[in-house]
Amino acid sequence: MLPIHSTVRLRSNLEVDTGDDESEHDLSAAVAKASEYLKEVGGLASKFDEKEFLQDTNLQHAILGLLFGEMLHLAPLSTPRSALDFCCGTSRWSIEFAQAYPGCDVMGTDISDRLQPATTPANYKFQIQDAEKPWQLDTTYDYIHGRALVACFADNRTVIKNAFPHLKSGGYLEIQDGIVPWRGDDDSFRGSNFDKWQNLLCEGLSQTSRDLMDAKNWGRYMREEGFKDVVEQHFFMPINPWAKGQREKLIGLLCQRDWALALPDMSVPVFTKILGWTKEQYDKLMEGLLRDLENTDIHGYMEVYVAYGRKP
Ligand SMILES: C[S@@+](CC[C@H](N)C(=O)[O-])C[C@H]1O[C@@H](n2cnc3c(N)ncnc32)[C@H](O)[C@@H]1O
Numbered sequence: 001m002l003p004i005h006s007t008v009r010l011r012s013n014l015e016v017d018t019g020d021d022e023s024e025h026d027l028s029a030a031v032a033k034a035s036e037y038l039k040e041v042g043g044l045a046s047k048f049d050e051k052e053f054l055q056d057t058n059l060q061h062a063i064l065g066l067l068f069g070e071m072l073h074l075a076p077l078s079t080p081r082s083a084l085d086f087c088c089g090t091s092r093w094s095i096e097f098a099q100a101y102p103g104c105d106v107m108g109t110d111i112s113d114r115l116q117p118a119t120t121p122a123n124y125k126f127q128i129q130d131a132e133k134p135w136q137l138d139t140t141y142d143y144i145h146g147r148a149l150v151a152c153f154a155d156n157r158t159v160i161k162n163a164f165p166h167l168k169s170g171g172y173l174e175i176q177d178g179i180v181p182w183r184g185d186d187d188s189f190r191g192s193n194f195d196k197w198q199n200l201l202c203e204g205l206s207q208t209s210r211d212l213m214d215a216k217n218w219g220r221y222m223r224e225e226g227f228k229d230v231v232e233q234h235f236f237m238p239i240n241p242w243a244k245g246q247r248e249k250l251i252g253l254l255c256q257r258d259w260a261l262a263l264p265d266m267s268v269p270v271f272t273k274i275l276g277w278t279k280e281q282y283d284k285l286m287e288g289l290l291r292d293l294e295n296t297d298i299h300g301y302m303e304v305y306v307a308y309g310r311k312p
Contacts, residue, residue, distance in 0.1 A: 193288030219307035227309030
């Protein structure tokens with residue numbers, strides 16, 4: 001975890017595993033742990049209909065848990081009595097938060113209820129709500145949380161503006177988001193199929209109102225809206241188990257699986273409808289991308305960014 005300075009381009013805190021240390025290089029412990037996680041996530045997914053998507057988002061939830069040291073929030077909360085999770089998706093995060101703070105009334109909102117689980121804790125409620133429209137909520141919260149929001153909105157500032165009046169004075173807004181493009185500290189990532197794919201994805205999306213790269217501005221938008229004591233933190237998720245450290249290897253293995261599941265389908269419309277590619281051209285690029293995901297000589301990572309600020 002590193003504090004960021006907005007004008008400095010950060011290098012990650014990941015080190016390449018050169019294989020010099022045999023025990024360090026051994027993947028078996030991380031593979032065994034990753035299998036346990038995948039089994040747990042697969043089991044959870046089977047309770048829902050849209051199995052693959054849920055497997056994916058539950059896997060992302062597990063990865064973020066590891067990345068943040070099993071912390072659900074980084075904002076300094078004491079005993080929140082009311083909390084809102086907007087764009088809550090499967091409500092995985094909101095439900096864990098409601099369980100962690102049984103004295104807190106937790107509300108989840110999303111544009112659709114298609115991913116809602118059948119059972120939820122008594123202190124959790126869900127409401128359909130478009131986060132980009134003025135929020136139809138008749139209460140204010142001690143804490144508002146939004147996670148994995150990249151490319152959800154035409155303008156991220158609208159959401160910050162919508163959140164502000166729904167926070168109590170002294171309450172915190174926290175956003176946890178992934179920053180695209182993926183990067184590398186050495187030259188191994190540049191020019192890879194993965195890099196080529198993401199540059200084209202950004203180019204395609206730049207022709208729409210969705211800006212994949214805007215996630216890095218959440219903290220700035222909070223300050224502009226009047227939030228105080230805004231803290232921004234960066235975390236780094238390796239694309240596969242290339243990085244040194246058992247924790248990094250476990251995260252890398254889970255990311256490798258998650259991205260192999262998520263990325264190929266996710267970008268079909270951008271390539272075929274916006275960039276005019278044929279499905280055959282697209283599938284060929286995907287073959288290369290999936291090969292890169294297996295290649296630990298390619299040292300790519302995704303930055304995960306957390307910003308939180310206090311309403312005065
Ligand atoms: C990638 S998922 C993240 C879900 C959840 N926050 C998590 O971390 O697991 C993005 C969610 O945002 C929701 N969403 C997208 N645009 C939205 C909008 N304008 N208003 C409310 N929800 C929206 C989607 O339905 C989806 O559930």
